C-alpha cells in the first residue's frame with residue numbers, strides 16, 4: 001500500500017516536472033526562433049521557372065535580340081508549318097516500352113502537342129504510355145508544305161506491316177525542349193535554360209535583383225559549362241568499341257583545342273555571343289568567322305573550311321563545325337568514309353582521347 005502511494009506521488013511529481021520542462025522548452029524555443037530571425041532572414045524559397053514573358057517588362061531589348069537567334073527556334077509550334085492535310089488520328093506503339101505491343105489511337109488535333117523540334121519531329125504527350133514526351137510524327141517537306149510521316153516505323157506487332165512507333169522524346173527534350181521537363185511556360189530553349197529559374201529574381205526588390213538569378217551553384221551568369229550542358233561533343237565508343245567523334249552537339253573535339261586549354265580565353269564567349277545574332281543570324285561576335293579570328297590572330301589567314309571541318313558522312317544530318325581548331329584534323333583521323341560515323345583510328349589521336357577520358361581507354 002505504501003508502495004502504491006509512493007508510486008502515485010512520484011508519478012504526479014514526474015508529470016508536473018515534465019509539464020514544467022515542456023513549458024520551459026517552448027519558451028526557450030520561442031526566444032531561439034526570434035534570435036534566428038534577427039540573425040538570418042528566412043531561407044529563400046527554391047526558384048521556379050516562370051517563362052520568357054515574365055522577363056519582357058524589364059529586359060524587352062534582350063528578348064528582341066534573343067528572338068533573332070536559333071536558340072529561340074529550338075521548339076516551334078505546329079501552327080508555324082503548313083501541312084498537306086489535317087492533323088490525323090494515328091495508331092501508335094510505345095517506343096519507350098518495347099515489351100508493350102498494345103497499340104493506342106491518338107487524335108493529333110486533340111492531343112497535347114509540345115511543338116516541333118529541329119523543324120522535323122512533332123513532340124506530344126501520349127496518355128497511358130510509359131514516358132512523358134514522344135516524337136509522334138516526322139514532318140517531311142513536300143513542295144511548300146509538309147507531310148506527316150512516322151517518326152519511327154517498326155513492325156511491332158509482327159504482322160508483316162510497318163507500324164508507327166512513338167519514339168522516345170524525353171531524352172531529346174533535355175536540350176531541344178528543356179521547358180517541357182522543367183514545366184516552364186516557355187517550352188523550348190528560353191532565358192531560364194541558361195540563366196536558371198527566375199521566380200526569385202522577378203520577385204526581388206530592385207536593389208536585390210543582382211545576384212538573385214543563378215546559372216549554377218558556381219556562377220551567377222552562364223559560362224562555358226552552361227553551354228556545354230547542351231553542346232558537349234566529346235568522343236565516345238560505339239557498340240563495337242571503336243572510338244568515334246561525336247557529331248551531335250556542335251562542338252566536336254573542343255576538349256582538344258588550345259582555346260579550351262588557354263587561360264587567356266573566355267571559353268565559348270571569346271568568339272560567340274550570348275543573345276545577339278550577327279548580320280547572318282549566327283551567335284558570333286562579328287559578321288564573319290574570319291573577323292572573329294582576326295580579333296586575336298591579326299594577319300593570320302586560316303583556311304576555316306578545313307580547320308573547322310564538317311562531318312561529310314553524318315547519318316543524322318547534323319552538320320557541325322569541328323572545334324578542335326587544328327588539334328584533330330579530319331584527314332588524320334583514319335576514318336573510313338564508307339561508314340557513317342567518324343572513326344578515330346590514328347594512334348596519336350586515340351592516345352590523346354584516352355588521356356583526356358581515361359574511361360574510354362578501358
Ligand code: HEC
Nearest residue numbers: 050051054055058191192195198202209210211212213220
Ligand atoms: C521587374 C523588372 C525585372 C524583371 C521582371 C526581370 N528582371 Fe532581370 N534584372 C532586373 C534589373 C533591374 C537587373 C539589374 C541588376 C543590377 O545590375 O543591379 C536585372 C538583372 C538581370 C540579370 C543579371 C544578373 C546579375 O546577377 O548580374 C539577368 C541574367 C537577368 N536580370 C535575367 C532575367 C530573366 C531571365 C528574367 C525573367 C525570368 C528577368 N531578369 C526578369 C530587372 C528585372
Ligand code: HEC
Nearest residue numbers: 055059062063066071190191194221222223269273274275
Ligand atoms: C544561350 C544561353 C543564354 C540564353 C538563352 C540567354 N542568356 Fe542572358 N546571358 C548569357 C550569358 C553567357 C551572359 C553573360 C554576358 C555575356 O557573355 O554576354 C548573359 C547575360 C545576361 C544579362 C546581364 C548582362 C547583360 O548583357 O546585360 C541579362 C540581363 C540577360 N542575360 C538576360 C537574358 C534574357 C532576358 C534572356 C531571354 C530572352 C536571356 N538572357 C537568354 C547567356 C544566355
Ligand code: HEC
Nearest residue numbers: 070073074118175176178193226227230268272281282283
Ligand atoms: C538548353 C540547351 C542549350 C544551351 C544551354 C545552349 N544551347 Fe546552343 N543550341 C541548343 C540547340 C538545341 C541548338 C540548335 C537549335 C536548332 O537549330 O534547333 C543550339 C544552337 C546553337 C548554335 C548554332 C546556331 C547559331 O545561331 O549559330 C550556337 C552557336 C550555340 N547554340 C551556342 C551556344 C552557346 C555559346 C551557349 C552558352 C552561352 C549555348 N549555345 C547554350 C541548345 C542549347
Ligand code: HEC
Nearest residue numbers: 118171172174175229230231248249250317318319320321
Ligand atoms: C545534350 C543535348 C542534346 C540532346 C540530348 C539531343 N540533342 Fe539534338 N542537338 C543538340 C544541339 C546542341 C544541336 C545543334 C548542333 C549544331 O547546331 O551544330 C542538335 C541538333 C540536332 C539535329 C540537327 C538539326 C539540324 O538543323 O541540323 C537533329 C536532327 C537532332 N538534334 C535530333 C535529336 C534527337 C532526335 C534527339 C533525341 C534522341 C536529340 N537530338 C537529343 C543537342 C542535343
Ligand code: HEC
Nearest residue numbers: 227228231249250251254259267268270271289319320321
Ligand atoms: C575560337 C572561336 C570559337 C570558340 C572559342 C568557340 N566557337 Fe563555336 N563556332 C565558331 C565559329 C567561327 C563557328 C561558325 C562556323 C561556321 O561558319 O559554320 C562556330 C560554330 C558553332 C556552332 C554551330 C555549329 C554548326 O552546326 O555549324 C555551335 C553550336 C558552337 N559553335 C558552339 C560553341 C560552344 C558551345 C563553344 C564553347 C564550348 C564554342 N562554340 C567555342 C568559333 C568558336
Ligand code: HEC
Nearest residue numbers: 258259262264270271289292293295296297302307325326
Ligand atoms: C579571344 C582571342 C582569340 C580568338 C577570338 C581566337 N583565338 Fe585562336 N588562339 C588564341 C590563343 C590565346 C591561342 C593560344 C593558346 C595557347 O597556345 O595557349 C590560340 C590558338 C589557336 C590555334 C592553335 C595554334 C597552335 O599553335 O597550335 C589555332 C589554329 C587558332 N587559335 C585558330 C583560331 C581561329 C580559326 C579562330 C577564329 C574562328 C580563333 N583562333 C579565334 C586566342 C584566340
